[in-house]
Amino acid sequence: MCNANEDLDKICETLDKLTLDALYLMQEEIDLKLNIENAMSGGEAHLAKSRYILGLTNVSALQLPTENSPEFSAGLKVEVDEALLGRNVYNLREIKKTEDENVQEPLRWFGILVPQNLNFAQKMFRQALQWSVQAVNVQNQLRSVLQSISNLKEVKTKNASS
Template sequence: MTVEDTNICDLETANDLLDRLTLRQLHLMEEKMCRELNIESTINNGCFHLAKSRYIMGQTSVSKERLPTESSIEFSASTMCETVEEAGETKLKIVENDKDTVNPMHWFGILVPQNLHKARNIFQNALNFVVECANIQIQLLENFKNINVLRKYKHHLKSVE
């Protein structure tokens, strides 16, 4: 087998891998768009339940004036994200924070309507979609880097011929 035959074989392999990576890129883009649509519909649904809560409790009970400001006491977020390595891939993962957390439901009173609880659950679900979307974005960027490496390799093979 000559060097030219080896280059042709490597070029075919590189083209095949490039095709596969491009198809994967398209599937990842489609998956990301689906997640973004899920985020949009979930947030709209959560806002609907917030509006219902505001209607039930009154305008002043559920408003931005009840939210903490810069002069409020400090507290830790109840949900945080951390980066983990799984099967050689970097991913984001939601982690519940147990220490020094404040229940945001208490900002609006002790007896809050069920719609406010539903809105909280819906927004927590939206966080899951956001993390999934971010993980897909990480995969898209990694896949794009691999495509560029293969293109450079292919260009190198053609220049050797």
């Protein structure tokens, strides 16, 4: 009987630790989502300032590539790495022009001399992308911790009833 109580105590202690981990991960996810929101709104504000400086026709959808545009590749790509316990970890990798000659600098779509606000907007949108990848990784960790909590609760109820 004493051994069953010790097992139950260990399970409860592990559940407490996992619950705290889940709370920390939830807080981290909330912080990342707030950072993403702030970066996106800041990037949009800098984009609006650029549009004001250059004019409505110089910063618009007309400068974006169309179906008739030459082929190009993305400057950043998300890569998937198999990590602990079969959980995927996502990373951003910057594609250098030497690796892929089709990589274009999106700022060049708006001319050669672009306002500094357009550079700031690009940096903020890139930061939002990095935080988005981090948020996905935190969500995966949280999902794993919640699954562990659920499994331990089942074990606890089986041990408590026997």
